Amino acid sequence: MKRNIIVGQSGGPTSVINGSLYGVVTEALKHPQEIERIYGMENGIEGFLRDRVMDMKELEESGELEYVRTTPGAYLGSCRYKLPENLEDDVYQILFQKLETYNIGYFFYIGGNDSMDTVSKLSRYAKKCGSDIRFIGIPKTIDNDLVHTDHTPGFGSAAKYVATTVREIAMDAATYDTKQSVTIVEIMGRHAGWLTASCILARQFEGDNPVLVYVPEVSFCPDTFINQVKEEMRKVSNLVVCISEGIHDENGTFICEYGNNVGTDTFGHKMLTGAGKYLENLVKEKLNVKVRSIELNVCQRCSSAHLSRVDLDEAVNAGVYAVYVALEGETGKMISFVRKKNTPYELSYETADVNQICNQEKGLPKEWIAENQADIRGSFIEYVRPLTQGLVELPTKNGIPVFAYRRR
Amino acid sequence: MKRNIIVGQSGGPTSVINGSLYGVVTEALKHPQEIERIYGMENGIEGFLRDRVMDMKELEESGELEYVRTTPGAYLGSCRYKLPENLEDDVYQILFQKLETYNIGYFFYIGGNDSMDTVSKLSRYAKKCGSDIRFIGIPKTIDNDLVHTDHTPGFGSAAKYVATTVREIAMDAATYDTKQSVTIVEIMGRHAGWLTASCILARQFEGDNPVLVYVPEVSFCPDTFINQVKEEMRKVSNLVVCISEGIHDENGTFICEYGNNVGTDTFGHKMLTGAGKYLENLVKEKLNVKVRSIELNVCQRCSSAHLSRVDLDEAVNAGVYAVYVALEGETGKMISFVRKKNTPYELSYETADVNQICNQEKGLPKEWIAENQADIRGSFIEYVRPLTQGLVELPTKNGIPVFAYRRR
Numbered sequence: 111m112k113r114n115i116i117v118g119q120s121g122g123p124t125s126v127i128n129g130s131l132y133g134v135v136t137e138a139l140k141h142p143q144e145i146e147r148i149y150g151m152e153n154g155i156e157g158f159l160r161d162r163v164m165d166m167k168e169l170e171e172s173g174e175l176e177y178v179r180t181t182p183g184a185y186l187g188s189c190r191y192k193l194p195e196n197l198e199d200d201v202y203q204i205l206f207q208k209l210e211t212y213n214i215g216y217f218f219y220i221g222g223n224d225s226m227d228t229v230s231k232l233s234r235y236a237k238k239c240g241s242d243i244r245f246i247g248i249p250k251t252i253d254n255d256l257v258h259t260d261h262t263p264g265f266g267s268a269a270k271y272v273a274t275t276v277r278e279i280a281m282d283a284a285t286y287d288t289k290q291s292v293t294i295v296e297i298m299g300r301h302a303g304w305l306t307a308s309c310i311l312a313r314q315f316e317g318d319n320p321v322l323v324y325v326p327e328v329s330f331c332p333d334t335f336i337n338q339v340k341e342e343m344r345k346v347s348n349l350v351v352c353i354s355e356g357i358h359d360e361n362g363t364f365i366c367e368y369g370n371n372v373g374t375d376t377f378g379h380k381m382l383t384g385a386g387k388y389l390e391n392l393v394k395e396k397l398n399v400k401v402r403s404i405e406l407n408v409c410q411r412c413s414s415a416h417l418s419r420v421d422l423d424e425a426v427n428a429g430v431y432a433v434y435v436a437l438e439g440e441t442g443k444m445i446s447f448v449r450k451k452n453t454p455y456e457l458s459y460e461t462a463d464v465n466q467i468c469n470q471e472k473g474l475p476k477e478w479i480a481e482n483q484a485d486i487r488g489s490f491i492e493y494v495r496p497l498t499q500g501l502v503e504l505p506t507k508n509g510i511p512v513f514a515y516r517r518r
Numbered sequence: 519m520k521r522n523i524i525v526g527q528s529g530g531p532t533s534v535i536n537g538s539l540y541g542v543v544t545e546a547l548k549h550p551q552e553i554e555r556i557y558g559m560e561n562g563i564e565g566f567l568r569d570r571v572m573d574m575k576e577l578e579e580s581g582e583l584e585y586v587r588t589t590p591g592a593y594l595g596s597c598r599y600k601l602p603e604n605l606e607d608d609v610y611q612i613l614f615q616k617l618e619t620y621n622i623g624y625f626f627y628i629g630g631n632d633s634m635d636t637v638s639k640l641s642r643y644a645k646k647c648g649s650d651i652r653f654i655g656i657p658k659t660i661d662n663d664l665v666h667t668d669h670t671p672g673f674g675s676a677a678k679y680v681a682t683t684v685r686e687i688a689m690d691a692a693t694y695d696t697k698q699s700v701t702i703v704e705i706m707g708r709h710a711g712w713l714t715a716s717c718i719l720a721r722q723f724e725g726d727n728p729v730l731v732y733v734p735e736v737s738f739c740p741d742t743f744i745n746q747v748k749e750e751m752r753k754v755s756n757l758v759v760c761i762s763e764g765i766h767d768e769n770g771t772f773i774c775e776y777g778n779n780v781g782t783d784t785f786g787h788k789m790l791t792g793a794g795k796y797l798e799n800l801v802k803e804k805l806n807v808k809v810r811s812i813e814l815n816v817c818q819r820c821s822s823a824h825l826s827r828v829d830l831d832e833a834v835n836a837g838v839y840a841v842y843v844a845l846e847g848e849t850g851k852m853i854s855f856v857r858k859k860n861t862p863y864e865l866s867y868e869t870a871d872v873n874q875i876c877n878q879e880k881g882l883p884k885e886w887i888a889e890n891q892a893d894i895r896g897s898f899i900e901y902v903r904p905l906t907q908g909l910v911e912l913p914t915k916n917g918i919p920v921f922a923y924r925r926r
Binding site for chain 2: 122123153156157181182183184187188189190270273274275277278279281282283284285286287288311312314387402404405407408409411412413414415416418495498499500508509510511513515
């Protein structure tokens with residue numbers, strides 16, 4: 111008997127999360143013997159609970175699917191919805207009734223830690239109630255913090271964005287080299303420093319910018335930071351410093367929270383800012399030099415100009431492989447990347463037990479953090495560089511990229 | 519008798535200011551009968567006063583010149599140095615003695631308003647003292663605020679960056695479309711709204727993001743702004759708003775200055791922020807919705823991935839034409855762009871009296887600002903779109919662009 115498939119996206123978007131969606135849909139289309147309909151859930155499990163589903167075959171027929179491949183942001187819409195810990199909760203029964211109604215045989219969820227938690231719970235509930243629906247997770251996060259996989263789709267493109275942009279910022283900062291300046295670049299990463307660490311790809315020679323790099327795997331001390339900046343300014347007149355948004359002091363207080371202790375303005379409004387802005391003001395006050403902070407913000411997770419071909423191809427392949435293993439009978443698994451070689455770069459697609467992945471975080475290993483805790487060791491480059499390679503040609507119209515857009 | 523040429527860069531960098539430098543040097547190399555040596559002044563007139571000059575022929579011989587063409591930031595370094603109003607000041611005599619020492623016959627300065635002021639003063643001093651050195655200005659500014667030229671090199675690439683990035687931000691913002699959100703994008707432009715206005719290139723259909731656009735040519739009222747946001751949120755769940763950094767109230771007070779009235783934090787540090795961050799906090803307080811502000815910051819003037827081929831070609835040609843007119847005997851002129859046609863786009867390179875350009879600013883004409891002062895009229899697109907067209911292939915190494923870098 112033919113069954114239908116459903117695919118959803120969850121958590122923060124990346125530049126290639128739609129690549130995985132494209133992979134799932136195109137592979138499913140190749141199996142008309144086993145798969146009847148291909149549903150997309152709008153805004154993940156949250157939308158599915160409200161029957162917000164769309165027919166993905168229509169997307170293929172209209173020609174829109176090709177644009178989905180290179181569109182940033184989650185095409186289907188995302189959610190941050192946590193299923194209850196207690197599998198006896200009514201919501202599971204409701205969900206499985208809906209899955210039966212739609213005659214779903216295969217369920218694919220593209221996301222990070224929290225999304226793998228959803229896959230874990232649903233697959234455990236299926237086992238408990240004897241359902242044969244197969245649940246497969248497809249990894250996605252620019253944070254690169256999932257365990258049991260060499261890396262995650264989305265990280266490579268974000269790392270390429272960070273490397274290129276930090277290099278450009280360093281060129282810009284060097285413009286007024288007769289005057290000393292400090293530029294602080296704030297990079298995404300609340301708990302994991304993988305993306306911030308990637309900024310060292312921008313460095314062209316020893317002592318080149320970015321000179322100082324701070325990740326959240328070690329604690330951050332504002333006084334030490336000021337001393338390190340002061341010290342490096344003796345050697346480099348236009349210093350570029352990269353920090354993770356999630357740097358915190360030894361008590362675990364985020365540096366961005368320091369900035370939130372400011373008072374209100376004359377209109378009674380309270381100002382909230384990030385770690386970079388806080389440190390900008392600190393450097394200005396302590397060292398009295400020209401200083402600027404730049405928060406790379408969402409651009410690092412949605413830039414299509416900096417797509418890494420390796421990353422996009424792997425994201426698509428993860429979707430393709432998910433359909434393959436589901437049809438083979440696997441469930442409760444996440445697609446996992448196993449690196450075979452660096453030169454030339456070779457990757458193997460495998461599966462890992464989703465229960466061992468969800469709700470865990472993989473930080474940047476300590477051996478890649480320099481002894482002074484203010485730099486990343488060169489050996490990290492061998493790990494990250496292959497993931498940032500290759501260009502992706504984008505469809506454009508009137509000079510700007512054409513993206514797939516689901517009218518709401 | 520053969521003479522030497524000297525070229526310098528001044529003011530804020532752009533993605534294509536080095537394109538003009540490349541144009542000057544490559545054209546000068548084609549005239550060995552008239553031109554002996556090609557000097558570059560490091561950090562503009564300020565560096566020249568300290569004899570900081572380099573031989574640009576070496577750059578060609580080492581193969582580095584080709585990389586200069588697509589390198590962001592000012593390769594030669596820049597300065598913000600204003601020559602005295604009084605032409606009797608000693609500095610003029612010192613400068614002209616230096617120019618004689620270096621046997622300079624032709625002087626090229628790539629920059630914005632202030633740089634054209636330098637060209638104006640030097641050419642007037644030359645006339646006064648009977649010097650036959652020719653002074654030519656080459657326009658450059660992402661602000662597009664120079665008079666007597668259709669547009670300026672640097673603007674097209676920055677506009678393309680803004681259009682593409684705002685489109686990507688809109689895709690990212692739509693990810694959680696079940697929840698209302700406001701995203702405020704702060705774009706460069708202290709007094710002129712050209713670059714901010716370019717964000718409407720990101721709009722794909724009527725009512726699409728960015729829905730609200732605020733430029734500094736009209737005054738900004740925070741209360742009206744809050745009402746307009748509230749009104750538009752009834753129609754669009756994930757609203758994107760673009761503002762110029764230089765928006766100001768009817769008294770001329772910059773909105774970014776509002777944010778500077780906040781108190782100090784618990785450590786006694788004062789926080790300074792921009793207009794976007796201020797409005798983010800305002801929207802959060804007044805409307806209690808999810809809100810984020812994104813300052814595009816220096817990325818909009820140094821992104822090589824978003825280079826417009828039209829813009830880069832025009833920047834190079836402006837440098838080429840400057841050498842041509844100088845050899846023809848012109849002085850006290852700025853290279854000026856005259857648009858002949860939009861379809862197909864045709865441009866003519868001419869010259870304009872530099873004295874009529876310096877110290878003036880060309881704002882966005884009122885007829886392109888919508889009646890509600892919170893949007894840009896579609897007719898502006900015909901003006902800006904041709905300037906953003908075409909891709910530039912960049913030299914890359916290990917996946918990131920290769921830039922020319924002057925070791926300091």
